[in-house]
Amino acid sequence: MLINYGIIKFMKTLIIIPAYNEAGNIEKVVDNIIQNYPQFDYVVVNDGSTDSTRKICKERGYNLLDLPMNLGLAGAIKSGIKYANFNQYDYAVQVDGDGQHDPKYIDSMIEYMEKEGSDIVIGSRFVSAKKNHSLRMFGNNLIEFLILITTGKKITDPTSGMRLFNKKMIKQFGYRMNYGPEPDTLAFLINSGIKVDEVQVEMKEREYGTSYLSFTRSILYMLHMIYGILIFQWFRKKGA
């Protein structure tokens, strides 16, 4: 919040919660935001769940954007970002529906964005902490390396799903093609002169349900990222 000569300029922040079959987690995640972070608005984007996610949200009276079919994570985020733009939010932050992202870090992310003038702030697990040695971290390291050699910028946690966008980014992510909420878009944006920064956060493991990424999907995801960062981004027009 900024206070200028008695005129209170309130910066509106929206938490976007994509949810695909998150019946076991969604209640805890949303109730936590409603009770402990009333300064933020939120929207649950139900991505055509086949379990009782939609029913739970309706019964609890959550603010729900209910997609009529499954669009995948990118489509769910895009819908949430469009909602943010439509309702004129200044900031939009992506928080996973499985409860692994703690909303307590959002304030420090916004603070950092205002202080440094960033366009995107990533909630990173590894700004000051070390990565462990697992297959998942190998993928994370590989993408970090690809971004480093193509942009010259070190993004310690490029696959983090906790990202804060400013108004300019809300417009771009909501309405342009090939702006998936993924590392290849980050690489392209950094090369287009967009300021991407990171703030240290801690994440929890999901309690119920399964992640979007299965093993085969992870391999396809990695191939997609390698192609997107190493080849595709050079054909794109900067700022388009």
Place this chain on the structure above:
Amino acid sequence: MSLGLRIALLLAAAMAAVFIIYRIRRSKVRLQDTIFWIVTVVILAVMGLFPSVSFWAARTLGIQSPANFVYLMMIALLFEKLLTLSILNSQNEEKYVELAAELALRCKDLERRIDELEEKISKENEQNEA
């Protein structure tokens, strides 16, 4: 392999490359859909630049002339595209059925609720008048 065929291959590769890069720059195509065309451009260019590749492949596969291998490659590429397009088409068809059904259900639900509200309001009005 004749020089004419090699030039034709290189021309085709160049034209495909220009077209696909133009589409990418205009943001008219999704990343996933560009992979096939980039691969096609590379295959055409390799066959045009290095005829020895076609000679080797023709010999290995027992094809009489390297030119025939080039045609075989083109057919294989077209076949792959046809297959993915056909799958994509049936998926899309299924999607729009699902979308229409889901939208009809939701509209029906909204109509029901509006009817309920209208009934409630007219009842209240009647009571007030009485």
